[in-house]
Amino acid sequence: MKRDQIFEFFRRLAEDNPSPETELEFGNTYQLLVAVTLSAQATDVGVNKATRRLFELIKTPAQMVALGEAGLKEHIKTIGLFNTKAKNVIALSEILVRDYGGEVPDDRDALTELPGVGRKTANVVMNCAFGAETFAVDTHIFRVGNRTGLAKGKTPLAVEQQLEKKVPQPFRLGAHHWLILHGRYICKARTPECWRCPVADLCGYKPKTPAPKGKAKAA
Structure with a gap:
Protein backbone atom coordinates (compact mmCIF):
# COMPACT_ATOMS: atom_id res chain seq x y z
CA MET A 1 0.00 0.00 0.00
CA LYS A 2 1.46 3.35 -1.06
CA ARG A 3 1.76 6.43 1.13
CA ASP A 4 -1.24 8.28 -0.33
CA GLN A 5 -3.33 5.11 -0.07
CA ILE A 6 -2.37 4.68 3.58
CA PHE A 7 -3.43 8.23 4.36
CA GLU A 8 -6.76 7.67 2.63
CA PHE A 9 -7.17 4.31 4.40
CA PHE A 10 -6.99 5.93 7.83
CA ARG A 11 -8.91 9.02 6.74
CA ARG A 12 -11.91 6.86 5.90
CA LEU A 13 -11.69 4.83 9.11
CA ALA A 14 -11.43 8.08 11.07
CA GLU A 15 -14.42 9.52 9.24
CA ASP A 16 -16.50 6.50 10.28
CA ASN A 17 -15.28 6.64 13.89
CA PRO A 18 -13.66 9.98 14.84
CA SER A 19 -12.85 9.04 18.45
CA PRO A 20 -11.90 5.35 18.62
CA GLU A 21 -11.39 3.82 22.06
CA THR A 22 -10.62 0.43 23.56
CA GLU A 23 -13.70 -1.68 24.28
CA LEU A 24 -12.26 -2.76 27.62
CA GLU A 25 -13.96 -1.13 30.60
CA PHE A 26 -11.81 0.51 33.29
CA GLY A 27 -11.86 3.42 35.70
CA ASN A 28 -8.17 4.25 36.07
CA MET A 126 1.03 3.54 26.88
CA ASN A 127 -1.50 4.53 24.21
CA CYS A 128 -4.75 4.54 26.20
CA ALA A 129 -3.44 5.87 29.51
CA PHE A 130 -0.51 8.06 28.54
CA GLY A 131 -1.31 9.18 24.98
CA ALA A 132 1.74 7.56 23.40
CA GLU A 133 1.72 6.84 19.67
CA THR A 134 2.17 3.09 20.06
CA PHE A 135 0.84 0.22 17.97
CA ALA A 136 -0.41 -2.76 19.94
CA VAL A 137 -0.43 -5.63 17.45
CA ASP A 138 -2.98 -8.27 18.39
CA THR A 139 -4.38 -11.00 16.13
CA HIS A 140 -6.77 -8.53 14.48
CA ILE A 141 -4.09 -5.99 13.61
CA PHE A 142 -1.70 -8.72 12.49
CA ARG A 143 -4.37 -10.04 10.12
CA VAL A 144 -5.47 -6.63 8.82
CA GLY A 145 -1.91 -5.44 8.32
CA ASN A 146 -0.97 -8.49 6.27
CA ARG A 147 -4.25 -9.02 4.43
CA THR A 148 -4.65 -5.42 3.24
CA GLY A 149 -0.98 -4.84 2.49
CA LEU A 150 -0.88 -1.94 4.95
CA ALA A 151 1.84 -3.49 7.11
CA LYS A 152 3.15 -6.92 6.19
CA GLY A 153 5.24 -8.97 8.56
CA LYS A 154 5.75 -12.54 9.74
CA THR A 155 5.63 -11.60 13.42
CA PRO A 156 3.63 -9.10 15.49
CA LEU A 157 6.83 -7.11 16.09
CA ALA A 158 7.52 -6.92 12.36
CA VAL A 159 3.98 -5.61 11.73
CA GLU A 160 4.38 -3.12 14.59
CA GLN A 161 7.63 -1.84 13.07
CA GLN A 162 5.94 -1.41 9.70
CA LEU A 163 3.08 0.55 11.28
CA GLU A 164 5.57 2.68 13.19
CA LYS A 165 7.22 3.53 9.90
CA LYS A 166 4.13 3.99 7.72
CA VAL A 167 1.22 5.43 9.72
CA PRO A 168 1.04 9.20 9.14
CA GLN A 169 -0.21 12.02 11.31
CA PRO A 170 -2.87 12.83 12.39
CA PHE A 171 -3.77 9.14 12.65
CA ARG A 172 -0.96 7.70 14.76
CA LEU A 173 -2.63 7.97 18.16
CA GLY A 174 -5.85 6.24 17.09
CA ALA A 175 -4.41 3.87 14.48
CA HIS A 176 -4.32 0.69 16.54
CA HIS A 177 -7.92 1.22 17.72
CA TRP A 178 -9.18 1.68 14.16
CA LEU A 179 -7.33 -1.42 13.00
CA ILE A 180 -8.55 -3.59 15.90
CA LEU A 181 -12.16 -2.52 15.39
CA HIS A 182 -11.85 -2.98 11.64
CA GLY A 183 -10.51 -6.50 12.15
CA ARG A 184 -13.07 -7.35 14.80
CA TYR A 185 -16.18 -6.23 12.93
CA ILE A 186 -15.41 -6.09 9.18
CA CYS A 187 -12.08 -7.66 8.19
CA LYS A 188 -12.90 -10.86 10.08
CA ALA A 189 -10.64 -13.89 10.14
CA ARG A 190 -12.78 -16.47 8.36
CA THR A 191 -15.08 -14.36 6.22
CA PRO A 192 -14.09 -10.73 5.78
CA GLU A 193 -17.09 -8.57 4.96
CA CYS A 194 -15.47 -6.87 1.98
CA TRP A 195 -18.86 -5.94 0.57
CA ARG A 196 -19.36 -3.37 3.36
CA CYS A 197 -15.74 -2.35 3.87
CA PRO A 198 -15.04 1.39 3.52
CA VAL A 199 -11.46 0.76 2.37
CA ALA A 200 -12.00 -2.25 0.07
CA ASP A 201 -10.70 -0.44 -3.02
CA LEU A 202 -7.41 0.33 -1.22
CA CYS A 203 -6.93 -3.21 0.03
CA GLY A 204 -4.58 -5.72 -1.58
CA TYR A 205 -6.75 -8.71 -0.67
CA LYS A 206 -7.77 -10.25 -3.98
CA PRO A 207 -10.65 -12.70 -3.34
CA LYS A 208 -13.07 -10.00 -2.14
CA THR A 209 -16.08 -11.42 -0.33
CA PRO A 210 -19.34 -10.67 -2.17
CA ALA A 211 -22.39 -9.35 -0.38
CA PRO A 212 -24.84 -11.99 0.88
CA LYS A 213 -28.22 -12.00 -0.78
CA GLY A 214 -30.34 -9.14 0.44
CA LYS A 215 -27.37 -7.14 1.73
CA ALA A 216 -26.44 -3.83 0.15
CA LYS A 217 -22.88 -3.28 -1.00
CA ALA A 218 -20.86 -0.50 0.71
CA ALA A 219 -20.99 2.81 -1.12
Missing part, protein backbone atom coordinates in the same frame (compact mmCIF):
# COMPACT_ATOMS: atom_id res chain seq x y z
CA THR A 29 -4.76 3.36 34.67
CA TYR A 30 -4.21 0.47 37.07
CA GLN A 31 -7.55 -1.11 36.14
CA LEU A 32 -6.64 -0.68 32.47
CA LEU A 33 -3.38 -2.54 33.04
CA VAL A 34 -5.22 -5.37 34.78
CA ALA A 35 -7.92 -5.55 32.09
CA VAL A 36 -5.41 -5.72 29.24
CA THR A 37 -3.38 -8.35 31.09
CA LEU A 38 -6.54 -10.43 31.51
CA SER A 39 -7.53 -9.98 27.86
CA ALA A 40 -4.78 -12.19 26.44
CA GLN A 41 -6.47 -15.04 24.51
CA ALA A 42 -9.85 -13.77 25.72
CA THR A 43 -12.49 -11.42 24.34
CA ASP A 44 -13.02 -7.90 25.61
CA VAL A 45 -16.66 -8.80 26.23
CA GLY A 46 -15.64 -11.71 28.44
CA VAL A 47 -13.09 -9.62 30.35
CA ASN A 48 -15.61 -6.83 30.93
CA LYS A 49 -18.15 -9.29 32.37
CA ALA A 50 -15.56 -10.57 34.81
CA THR A 51 -14.11 -7.22 35.84
CA ARG A 52 -17.25 -5.13 36.39
CA ARG A 53 -17.77 -6.39 39.92
CA LEU A 54 -14.02 -6.72 40.53
CA PHE A 55 -13.35 -3.09 39.61
CA GLU A 56 -16.15 -1.89 41.87
CA LEU A 57 -14.15 -3.36 44.75
CA ILE A 58 -10.54 -3.07 43.57
CA LYS A 59 -9.17 0.25 42.34
CA THR A 60 -5.51 0.12 43.47
CA PRO A 61 -2.65 -2.38 43.47
CA ALA A 62 -2.69 -2.45 47.29
CA GLN A 63 -6.35 -3.46 47.29
CA MET A 64 -5.57 -6.22 44.78
CA VAL A 65 -2.76 -7.55 46.94
CA ALA A 66 -5.12 -7.56 49.92
CA LEU A 67 -7.73 -9.45 47.86
CA GLY A 68 -5.16 -12.14 47.17
CA GLU A 69 -4.78 -14.72 44.45
CA ALA A 70 -7.65 -16.95 45.60
CA GLY A 71 -10.01 -13.98 45.86
CA LEU A 72 -9.05 -12.74 42.40
CA LYS A 73 -9.62 -16.18 40.89
CA GLU A 74 -13.21 -16.13 42.07
CA HIS A 75 -13.80 -12.98 40.04
CA ILE A 76 -11.99 -14.03 36.85
CA LYS A 77 -12.63 -17.80 36.69
CA THR A 78 -14.75 -17.36 33.55
CA ILE A 79 -11.68 -16.05 31.67
CA GLY A 80 -9.28 -18.41 29.92
CA LEU A 81 -5.97 -19.12 31.69
CA PHE A 82 -7.36 -17.49 34.84
CA ASN A 83 -5.00 -19.34 37.19
CA THR A 84 -1.87 -17.98 35.52
CA LYS A 85 -3.42 -14.55 35.03
CA ALA A 86 -4.41 -14.29 38.69
CA LYS A 87 -0.87 -15.16 39.75
CA ASN A 88 0.57 -12.54 37.39
CA VAL A 89 -1.86 -9.80 38.42
CA ILE A 90 -1.10 -10.29 42.10
CA ALA A 91 2.66 -10.36 41.37
CA LEU A 92 2.59 -7.20 39.24
CA SER A 93 0.43 -5.47 41.86
CA GLU A 94 2.99 -6.30 44.55
CA ILE A 95 5.74 -4.79 42.38
CA LEU A 96 3.72 -1.62 41.74
CA VAL A 97 3.20 -1.18 45.48
CA ARG A 98 6.82 -1.94 46.35
CA ASP A 99 8.68 -0.15 43.56
CA TYR A 100 6.33 2.47 42.11
CA GLY A 101 4.33 3.81 45.03
CA GLY A 102 1.20 2.09 43.74
CA GLU A 103 1.36 3.94 40.40
CA VAL A 104 1.59 2.45 36.90
CA PRO A 105 4.86 3.56 35.25
CA ASP A 106 4.56 5.52 32.01
CA ASP A 107 7.47 3.66 30.46
CA ARG A 108 7.11 0.72 28.08
CA ASP A 109 10.30 -1.01 29.20
CA ALA A 110 9.26 -0.78 32.84
CA LEU A 111 5.83 -2.14 32.00
CA THR A 112 7.18 -5.13 30.08
CA GLU A 113 9.23 -6.12 33.13
CA LEU A 114 6.01 -6.69 35.08
CA PRO A 115 4.74 -10.31 35.31
CA GLY A 116 2.29 -11.15 32.54
CA VAL A 117 2.85 -7.88 30.68
CA GLY A 118 4.16 -8.29 27.14
CA ARG A 119 4.90 -5.69 24.53
CA LYS A 120 1.32 -5.64 23.23
CA THR A 121 -0.13 -5.01 26.70
CA ALA A 122 2.46 -2.33 27.39
CA ASN A 123 1.65 -0.62 24.08
CA VAL A 124 -2.07 -0.55 24.90
CA VAL A 125 -1.42 1.01 28.31
Whole structure:
Protein backbone atom coordinates (compact mmCIF):
# COMPACT_ATOMS: atom_id res chain seq x y z
CA MET A 1 0.00 0.00 0.00
CA LYS A 2 1.46 3.35 -1.06
CA ARG A 3 1.76 6.43 1.13
CA ASP A 4 -1.24 8.28 -0.33
CA GLN A 5 -3.33 5.11 -0.07
CA ILE A 6 -2.37 4.68 3.58
CA PHE A 7 -3.43 8.23 4.36
CA GLU A 8 -6.76 7.67 2.63
CA PHE A 9 -7.17 4.31 4.40
CA PHE A 10 -6.99 5.93 7.83
CA ARG A 11 -8.91 9.02 6.74
CA ARG A 12 -11.91 6.86 5.90
CA LEU A 13 -11.69 4.83 9.11
CA ALA A 14 -11.43 8.08 11.07
CA GLU A 15 -14.42 9.52 9.24
CA ASP A 16 -16.50 6.50 10.28
CA ASN A 17 -15.28 6.64 13.89
CA PRO A 18 -13.66 9.98 14.84
CA SER A 19 -12.85 9.04 18.45
CA PRO A 20 -11.90 5.35 18.62
CA GLU A 21 -11.39 3.82 22.06
CA THR A 22 -10.62 0.43 23.56
CA GLU A 23 -13.70 -1.68 24.28
CA LEU A 24 -12.26 -2.76 27.62
CA GLU A 25 -13.96 -1.13 30.60
CA PHE A 26 -11.81 0.51 33.29
CA GLY A 27 -11.86 3.42 35.70
CA ASN A 28 -8.17 4.25 36.07
CA THR A 29 -4.76 3.36 34.67
CA TYR A 30 -4.21 0.47 37.07
CA GLN A 31 -7.55 -1.11 36.14
CA LEU A 32 -6.64 -0.68 32.47
CA LEU A 33 -3.38 -2.54 33.04
CA VAL A 34 -5.22 -5.37 34.78
CA ALA A 35 -7.92 -5.55 32.09
CA VAL A 36 -5.41 -5.72 29.24
CA THR A 37 -3.38 -8.35 31.09
CA LEU A 38 -6.54 -10.43 31.51
CA SER A 39 -7.53 -9.98 27.86
CA ALA A 40 -4.78 -12.19 26.44
CA GLN A 41 -6.47 -15.04 24.51
CA ALA A 42 -9.85 -13.77 25.72
CA THR A 43 -12.49 -11.42 24.34
CA ASP A 44 -13.02 -7.90 25.61
CA VAL A 45 -16.66 -8.80 26.23
CA GLY A 46 -15.64 -11.71 28.44
CA VAL A 47 -13.09 -9.62 30.35
CA ASN A 48 -15.61 -6.83 30.93
CA LYS A 49 -18.15 -9.29 32.37
CA ALA A 50 -15.56 -10.57 34.81
CA THR A 51 -14.11 -7.22 35.84
CA ARG A 52 -17.25 -5.13 36.39
CA ARG A 53 -17.77 -6.39 39.92
CA LEU A 54 -14.02 -6.72 40.53
CA PHE A 55 -13.35 -3.09 39.61
CA GLU A 56 -16.15 -1.89 41.87
CA LEU A 57 -14.15 -3.36 44.75
CA ILE A 58 -10.54 -3.07 43.57
CA LYS A 59 -9.17 0.25 42.34
CA THR A 60 -5.51 0.12 43.47
CA PRO A 61 -2.65 -2.38 43.47
CA ALA A 62 -2.69 -2.45 47.29
CA GLN A 63 -6.35 -3.46 47.29
CA MET A 64 -5.57 -6.22 44.78
CA VAL A 65 -2.76 -7.55 46.94
CA ALA A 66 -5.12 -7.56 49.92
CA LEU A 67 -7.73 -9.45 47.86
CA GLY A 68 -5.16 -12.14 47.17
CA GLU A 69 -4.78 -14.72 44.45
CA ALA A 70 -7.65 -16.95 45.60
CA GLY A 71 -10.01 -13.98 45.86
CA LEU A 72 -9.05 -12.74 42.40
CA LYS A 73 -9.62 -16.18 40.89
CA GLU A 74 -13.21 -16.13 42.07
CA HIS A 75 -13.80 -12.98 40.04
CA ILE A 76 -11.99 -14.03 36.85
CA LYS A 77 -12.63 -17.80 36.69
CA THR A 78 -14.75 -17.36 33.55
CA ILE A 79 -11.68 -16.05 31.67
CA GLY A 80 -9.28 -18.41 29.92
CA LEU A 81 -5.97 -19.12 31.69
CA PHE A 82 -7.36 -17.49 34.84
CA ASN A 83 -5.00 -19.34 37.19
CA THR A 84 -1.87 -17.98 35.52
CA LYS A 85 -3.42 -14.55 35.03
CA ALA A 86 -4.41 -14.29 38.69
CA LYS A 87 -0.87 -15.16 39.75
CA ASN A 88 0.57 -12.54 37.39
CA VAL A 89 -1.86 -9.80 38.42
CA ILE A 90 -1.10 -10.29 42.10
CA ALA A 91 2.66 -10.36 41.37
CA LEU A 92 2.59 -7.20 39.24
CA SER A 93 0.43 -5.47 41.86
CA GLU A 94 2.99 -6.30 44.55
CA ILE A 95 5.74 -4.79 42.38
CA LEU A 96 3.72 -1.62 41.74
CA VAL A 97 3.20 -1.18 45.48
CA ARG A 98 6.82 -1.94 46.35
CA ASP A 99 8.68 -0.15 43.56
CA TYR A 100 6.33 2.47 42.11
CA GLY A 101 4.33 3.81 45.03
CA GLY A 102 1.20 2.09 43.74
CA GLU A 103 1.36 3.94 40.40
CA VAL A 104 1.59 2.45 36.90
CA PRO A 105 4.86 3.56 35.25
CA ASP A 106 4.56 5.52 32.01
CA ASP A 107 7.47 3.66 30.46
CA ARG A 108 7.11 0.72 28.08
CA ASP A 109 10.30 -1.01 29.20
CA ALA A 110 9.26 -0.78 32.84
CA LEU A 111 5.83 -2.14 32.00
CA THR A 112 7.18 -5.13 30.08
CA GLU A 113 9.23 -6.12 33.13
CA LEU A 114 6.01 -6.69 35.08
CA PRO A 115 4.74 -10.31 35.31
CA GLY A 116 2.29 -11.15 32.54
CA VAL A 117 2.85 -7.88 30.68
CA GLY A 118 4.16 -8.29 27.14
CA ARG A 119 4.90 -5.69 24.53
CA LYS A 120 1.32 -5.64 23.23
CA THR A 121 -0.13 -5.01 26.70
CA ALA A 122 2.46 -2.33 27.39
CA ASN A 123 1.65 -0.62 24.08
CA VAL A 124 -2.07 -0.55 24.90
CA VAL A 125 -1.42 1.01 28.31
CA MET A 126 1.03 3.54 26.88
CA ASN A 127 -1.50 4.53 24.21
CA CYS A 128 -4.75 4.54 26.20
CA ALA A 129 -3.44 5.87 29.51
CA PHE A 130 -0.51 8.06 28.54
CA GLY A 131 -1.31 9.18 24.98
CA ALA A 132 1.74 7.56 23.40
CA GLU A 133 1.72 6.84 19.67
CA THR A 134 2.17 3.09 20.06
CA PHE A 135 0.84 0.22 17.97
CA ALA A 136 -0.41 -2.76 19.94
CA VAL A 137 -0.43 -5.63 17.45
CA ASP A 138 -2.98 -8.27 18.39
CA THR A 139 -4.38 -11.00 16.13
CA HIS A 140 -6.77 -8.53 14.48
CA ILE A 141 -4.09 -5.99 13.61
CA PHE A 142 -1.70 -8.72 12.49
CA ARG A 143 -4.37 -10.04 10.12
CA VAL A 144 -5.47 -6.63 8.82
CA GLY A 145 -1.91 -5.44 8.32
CA ASN A 146 -0.97 -8.49 6.27
CA ARG A 147 -4.25 -9.02 4.43
CA THR A 148 -4.65 -5.42 3.24
CA GLY A 149 -0.98 -4.84 2.49
CA LEU A 150 -0.88 -1.94 4.95
CA ALA A 151 1.84 -3.49 7.11
CA LYS A 152 3.15 -6.92 6.19
CA GLY A 153 5.24 -8.97 8.56
CA LYS A 154 5.75 -12.54 9.74
CA THR A 155 5.63 -11.60 13.42
CA PRO A 156 3.63 -9.10 15.49
CA LEU A 157 6.83 -7.11 16.09
CA ALA A 158 7.52 -6.92 12.36
CA VAL A 159 3.98 -5.61 11.73
CA GLU A 160 4.38 -3.12 14.59
CA GLN A 161 7.63 -1.84 13.07
CA GLN A 162 5.94 -1.41 9.70
CA LEU A 163 3.08 0.55 11.28
CA GLU A 164 5.57 2.68 13.19
CA LYS A 165 7.22 3.53 9.90
CA LYS A 166 4.13 3.99 7.72
CA VAL A 167 1.22 5.43 9.72
CA PRO A 168 1.04 9.20 9.14
CA GLN A 169 -0.21 12.02 11.31
CA PRO A 170 -2.87 12.83 12.39
CA PHE A 171 -3.77 9.14 12.65
CA ARG A 172 -0.96 7.70 14.76
CA LEU A 173 -2.63 7.97 18.16
CA GLY A 174 -5.85 6.24 17.09
CA ALA A 175 -4.41 3.87 14.48
CA HIS A 176 -4.32 0.69 16.54
CA HIS A 177 -7.92 1.22 17.72
CA TRP A 178 -9.18 1.68 14.16
CA LEU A 179 -7.33 -1.42 13.00
CA ILE A 180 -8.55 -3.59 15.90
CA LEU A 181 -12.16 -2.52 15.39
CA HIS A 182 -11.85 -2.98 11.64
CA GLY A 183 -10.51 -6.50 12.15
CA ARG A 184 -13.07 -7.35 14.80
CA TYR A 185 -16.18 -6.23 12.93
CA ILE A 186 -15.41 -6.09 9.18
CA CYS A 187 -12.08 -7.66 8.19
CA LYS A 188 -12.90 -10.86 10.08
CA ALA A 189 -10.64 -13.89 10.14
CA ARG A 190 -12.78 -16.47 8.36
CA THR A 191 -15.08 -14.36 6.22
CA PRO A 192 -14.09 -10.73 5.78
CA GLU A 193 -17.09 -8.57 4.96
CA CYS A 194 -15.47 -6.87 1.98
CA TRP A 195 -18.86 -5.94 0.57
CA ARG A 196 -19.36 -3.37 3.36
CA CYS A 197 -15.74 -2.35 3.87
CA PRO A 198 -15.04 1.39 3.52
CA VAL A 199 -11.46 0.76 2.37
CA ALA A 200 -12.00 -2.25 0.07
CA ASP A 201 -10.70 -0.44 -3.02
CA LEU A 202 -7.41 0.33 -1.22
CA CYS A 203 -6.93 -3.21 0.03
CA GLY A 204 -4.58 -5.72 -1.58
CA TYR A 205 -6.75 -8.71 -0.67
CA LYS A 206 -7.77 -10.25 -3.98
CA PRO A 207 -10.65 -12.70 -3.34
CA LYS A 208 -13.07 -10.00 -2.14
CA THR A 209 -16.08 -11.42 -0.33
CA PRO A 210 -19.34 -10.67 -2.17
CA ALA A 211 -22.39 -9.35 -0.38
CA PRO A 212 -24.84 -11.99 0.88
CA LYS A 213 -28.22 -12.00 -0.78
CA GLY A 214 -30.34 -9.14 0.44
CA LYS A 215 -27.37 -7.14 1.73
CA ALA A 216 -26.44 -3.83 0.15
CA LYS A 217 -22.88 -3.28 -1.00
CA ALA A 218 -20.86 -0.50 0.71
CA ALA A 219 -20.99 2.81 -1.12
